Amino acid sequence: MLPELVEYILDFLHDVYNRGTLLSCSLVSRDWAQSSQRILFAYIHLRYSPFWHLKYPGVTGILSHRLNSILNETPHLTRYIRVLRIENSGFGTSCWLNTEPSLPQLLSKLSSLRSLVLNTIRWENLSEDRQQSFRALLASPTLSSVRLRRCSTFWQFFGLVSMAPNLKRLSVASSSLEPDLPDDHRVLPKPPTLDVLELYDTALPENFTSTVSQYLDITRLHTLIFLDYGSYVSAVPLLALLGQTGTLQRLELNDIPEPTDFDLRQIPSLRQLSVVNVQMGQQEQEPSRAHLVQFISGIPQVEDICIEVEALSAWPEGIHWDVWAKLDDLLTTSEWNHLRYITFNVCLYRGGSLFPMRPTHPSL
Missing domain, CATH: 1.20.1280 (Monooxygenase)
Known part of the structure; x- marks a missing residue:
């Protein structure tokens, strides 16, 4: 064949x-x-389950143990591992990351790793040999992407990810960053330059822009994703900085920014914009629709826009299909003639949950 x-x-x-x-x-x-x-073997997920003790008594990290044994027998498989996700069972000191003896050996074998995902890990609770294993892994020249989710003491993790010489993408999710730096922080002579920064449900301190520059060069970002379901206002200083550097091309926000908070016209390099929390389908949300039209017409440098609409519906009585007519009205408005592409992703409420209706891709 x-x-x-x-x-x-x-x-x-x-x-x-x-x-x-x-x-x-x-x-x-x-x-x-x-x-x-x-x-x-391209994607490996190492996690813990207490039920595995029934079949493998005495082994706290069976997935790590088995994968390490496989790589010992067939070492050529290590070059296929591109993404590694490590998930802890909690923030306790007796986590499987500290007790599984095969983990340091396994991490030392991953010479072709491209992306590392760490979930629910407290750095200070890791033993010294485990910390050293993660430092060596993060310093790998092939590593270009790191995702941190529910990891505490984040400035320490920022110091760690700054050890990745070729880091281009950093994602931080479900976390908070303290305004004060740790006492043992060090300023790198040449921190890695990020292309993509993703912040999900992560509130930023007021000094974020100046503080993160101690670890990472964020002045050349071409993509910023900031989805904080409280407010995006904490990202305003970062947006102002990126407007001055002139590299940001793609921006994703949770809601429509107010001109009093920040004027996106101050980012002349911006070409792609996504807004993921636009509500339509009920009469009281008409002002939101008018705000949307005014907002998009006021950023003439943007060519490609994606709007995720929440069409509030009383399920199962019926769907407010008039939301589609309102989308048609938006497509025909002359105030959007500067756009080349428009994408609508429509989500419908069902039983208190959002169900995406994709794809809906009208284009101009």
Whole structure:
């Protein structure tokens, strides 16, 4: 079979999350095995479950233990591991990260890692040898992306990620940053230059811009995603800085900013804008619609805009389909003639939860 066809079949199985069939394909032949292994080992998720003690007594991190054994037997598989996600069971000191002996050995093998995801980890609760293993992993020249979720003492983690010489993307989620730096912080002579910064539900201190510059160069960001479901106002100093540097091209916000908070016209390099919390479908939200039209017409430098609309509906009595007519009205307004592309993602409420209705991609 043609190698291109093999790759197509395996990529399709990967897209539909059919790992069982991928495992079977890895046993077909040498050609199928190599391509299957490349996909199967591209993403590794190490986590803890107390139920595994029933089958593997005495082993606190069975996934780490088994993966380390596999890589000892077949070391060529290490080059396929591109993304590693490590998830702790909690903030306690007796976490599996400290008690699983195979973890430092495993981390030292990952020479081709591109992305690292750390979830629910408290740095000061890690033993010294585990801290050293993570420092070595973060210093890998291949690592370009780090995601921190629910990790405490974040300035310490910022100091750690600044050790990644080729770091380009940093994501921080469900966290808070204290205004004061730790006593042992150090200023790097040449901090890594970020291309993408993602902040999800993470309130920023007033001195964030000046403080983060101690660890990372954020003056050349081309993408900023700031989804704080309290307010985006804490990102205003950062937006002002990026307006001066002239590199920011893509911005994603949770709601429509008020001109009194920050005028996006001060970022002349901005070309793509996403707003993910626009509510329509009820009469009292008409002012929000008018605000949306006025807001977009006031940023002539933007060419591509994505709007995620929350169409509030009383399910199952019915969906307020007039929201679609209102979207049509928006598409025909002459005030948006400067736009080249418009994308609408419509989410409907059902039982108190949001259900996305995608794709809805009208284009101009």
